[in-house]
Amino acid sequence: MPEKIGKYVIVNEVGRGSTGTVYLSHDPYYGRDVAIKVYNLQAGGDEEKARIARKMFLSEAHMVGMLQQPHILPIYDAGEEGDYCYIVTEHVHGARTLAAYCKPDNLLRIDDVVEIIYKCARALHYAHSRGVIHRDIKPSNIMLTQDSDVRIIDFGIALVADSDISRIEGIAGSPSYMSPEQVQSLELTHRSDIYSLGAVMYELLTGARPFKASNLAKLLHQIVYATPAPIHTLRADIPEELEQVCATALMKQPERRYKTGLDFAADLTRVHQKLREAYAKIDQQEQFATLRRLRFFHEFSHAEIWEVMRASTWRDYAPGEHIVREGEIDDRFYILVSGECAVERNGTHLGRIETGDCFGETGYVKGARRTASIRASSPVTVLKVSATLLEQVSAACQLRFNRMFLKTLITRLQNAEALEIR
Numbered sequence: 001m002p003e004k005i006g007k008y009v010i011v012n013e014v015g016r017g018s019t020g021t022v023y024l025s026h027d028p029y030y031g032r033d034v035a036i037k038v039y040n041l042q043a044g045g046d047e048e049k050a051r052i053a054r055k056m057f058l059s060e061a062h063m064v065g066m067l068q069q070p071h072i073l074p075i076y077d078a079g080e081e082g083d084y085c086y087i088v089t090e091h092v093h094g095a096r097t098l099a100a101y102c103k104p105d106n107l108l109r110i111d112d113v114v115e116i117i118y119k120c121a122r123a124l125h126y127a128h129s130r131g132v133i134h135r136d137i138k139p140s141n142i143m144l145t146q147d148s149d150v151r152i153i154d155f156g157i158a159l160v161a162d163s164d165i166s167r168i169e170g171i172a173g174s175p176s177y178m179s180p181e182q183v184q185s186l187e188l189t190h191r192s193d194i195y196s197l198g199a200v201m202y203e204l205l206t207g208a209r210p211f212k213a214s215n216l217a218k219l220l221h222q223i224v225y226a227t228p229a230p231i232h233t234l235r236a237d238i239p240e241e242l243e244q245v246c247a248t249a250l251m252k253q254p255e256r257r258y259k260t261g262l263d264f265a266a267d268l269t270r271v272h273q274k275l276r277e278a279y280a281k282i283d284q285q286e287q288f289a290t291l292r293r294l295r296f297f298h299e300f301s302h303a304e305i306w307e308v309m310r311a312s313t314w315r316d317y318a319p320g321e322h323i324v325r326e327g328e329i330d331d332r333f334y335i336l337v338s339g340e341c342a343v344e345r346n347g348t349h350l351g352r353i354e355t356g357d358c359f360g361e362t363g364y365v366k367g368a369r370r371t372a373s374i375r376a377s378s379p380v381t382v383l384k385v386s387a388t389l390l391e392q393v394s395a396a397c398q399l400r401f402n403r404m405f406l407k408t409l410i411t412r413l414q415n416a417e418a419l420e421i422r
Contacts, residue, residue, distance in 0.1 A: 005036055005086055006079050014091075020053060024091060027076075034076060035091040038084050056156035057085040063155050066130065071123035073143065073151040089153075094146040098139035098200065104207030110238065111275040112148070113204045118268040119150040120197055125261030127152075128190035133159040135188070137196035138177040139203065159188060175219055176209045180252050183220045191254040194264060198249025198257075205242075206234040210250060224252070242271045287314065291383070295356040296335050296404060304397040311389035317376040324360045324374040331387040333360040339380025344373045352377065361405050 001023070002010055008025040015022035020039040027034050039057040061078035068074060077088035098116070101108045108116075120142060127134060134141075135157050143151040175183070179195035182188060202210045210228035213219040228250065231243045245267045251257045258264040291297050291305050300308070314337070317323055323334065326345060341353040350372060353359050359374055390398065 002038075002084070005038065005084055006077075006081055006088075008034065008036055008088065010036070025088075027088075033091040033093070035089050037087045037089065039086070041083065041085055054085065057087065059158055059160070060087045060156050061085075062160055063132070063158070067127055067132065067155075069123050069126040071119045071150045071152060072127065073153045075155075090151075092143060092145050092151060095143040095151070098142045098144060098204060101144075102139050102203045102207060107207055107235075108204060110205065110242070111272060113201065114242065114268050114272045114275060116142075116144070116150055116204070117197060117201045118265050118272065120152060120200075121194075121261040121265040121268065123150070123152050123261075124190070124193050124197065125265070127158075128193070128261060131160060133188055133190055134193050134196075135159055135182070136174060136177075137193050137200060138174045139200055142200065175216060175223075176211065178220075178223060179254070180224045181254060183223050189254060190260075191257045194249055194257050194261065195251075195254075197261075197264070198246055201246050201249065202228065202231065205238060205246070206231055208234055239271065239275065241274070245271060284309065290337060291335075294335065294337065296358055299403070300397070300400055304394070304400055307393040307397045308383075308385065308390075311393055312383050312385040315382055315384055317380050317382065319376055319378055321376050322373060323376060323380075323382060324370050324372070326370050326373040328370045329368070332384050333358060333387065334374075335383040335385065337381040337383055340377045341380060342375050342377045344375060345371070358404065358408055361408070 001013055004010060005023070005025070008027065011024040011026065013021060014024050014035065020037055023036045023038065025034050025036050026032070037060075039053045041053055041057075057078075060075060063075050065075075073092070074090050075087055076090070079086055100106065107113075120137075124134065124137070132155070134152070134155060136154060137152070141152065141154045143153055145151065177196045177199045179188075179192040182192050182195075199210050202208075208229075211219055211222040211226060213222055231238045231246060232240070245264075248267075249257055249264060258267075287309060288302075288305060291309070292302075297305055297308075317339075323341065335358045336353055336355055338355050340355070341359070343350045343353060343359075353374065360370065390401065
């Protein structure tokens with residue numbers, strides 16, 4: 001491992017492939033971590049591999065500063081030094097590729113897949129509008145960051161308009177995701193990338209590639225002539241509209257696919273809106289069922305619980321995170337849906353709160369300050385109820401809350417330790 005490449009001090013190796021090695025470095029000038037892809041121009045004495053590696057380097061080097069889009073991994077720098085040809089890109093900590101989510105037992109939620117493909121479609125439209133065709137869109141060339149954002153990577157075999165640099169003979173992409181025109185070595189347009197993105201979408205939704213064969217010749221024949229299995233036969237909960245979007249992207253004839261990545265993204269937007277509405281209804285039913293099981297709500301009617309849900313929000317907290325801070329003033333009180341919390345005052349532990357308990361009910365009294373801090377002892381979920389919004393629910397529901405608060409107060413008065421909490 002080299003100690004330094006150009007101005008970049010090497011920290012450690014983070015990846016290795018047939019055409020080169022990727023290292024982690026830190027750019028002190030901009031104060032950011034970067035990834036340095038060093039191309040293997042020796043290729044173990046294989047002149048053809050060395051030639052391809054150099055072509056790929058020149059192709060990506062041509063992209064420096066050219067593609068600046070949030071969902072395309074930015075290329076900051078490129079250079080040659082001695083035996084090294086290298087590309088410097090953003091280093092995304094903790095990122096993983098979509099290849100991890102192409103297995104039937106590890107599929108993403110349908111709406112998450114739609115959002116990912118939407119971002120990719122817009123990113124490809126941006127690249128296409130600048131004369132760049134990626135040519136190798138596949139799950140392992142799309143990264144998912146820790147906050148579920150997307151980066152398209154590896155433009156090493158991209159076609160660039162009015163440039164001969166990227167004409168790499170013998171390399172055209174990854175067979176399973178190649179468009180029919182790509183496997184036939186026909187002239188490519190940006191719609192070839194749209195097909196490849198459709199193939200990625202198919203696999204993310206089903207856990208299976210559109211085509212699979214025992215050898216390369218059979219696979220390429222299927223891509224040109226066969227029709228993939230309908231998505232709903234592999235995953236029954238796929239909406240018909242989404243299956244149609246994927247089918248349009250996978251049309252054999254380029255002219256029958258989406259005209260642009262924006263058109264692809266527009267159809268995904270419409271599907272996503274319907275999915276979010278459907279998931280919201282499912283989530284609400286699950287939330288209702290959860291609240292119904294909590295002892296706090298045992299005396300509430302179904303209608304009253306729905307009223308409470310409309311006056312509240314759900315929030316997750318990590319261990320050690322404060323939910324309520326001593327001395328604060330706000331109008332919310334809380335019901336612990338799951339987990340356990342610690343009660344503290346002036347840094348001293350006073351007690352604990354368990355699933356189904358309420359706390360922070362001083363928020364029900366306008367202008368009252370919190371007399372203790374509540375901190376999550378484990379991963380917890382709480383229902384945050386706004387006293388202001390609660391004033392808008394029925395009188396019966398408000399009376400039910402008053403009774404529960406009174407019961408809670410009596411229980412705490414009977415417990416010497418709990419008495420210290422309030």
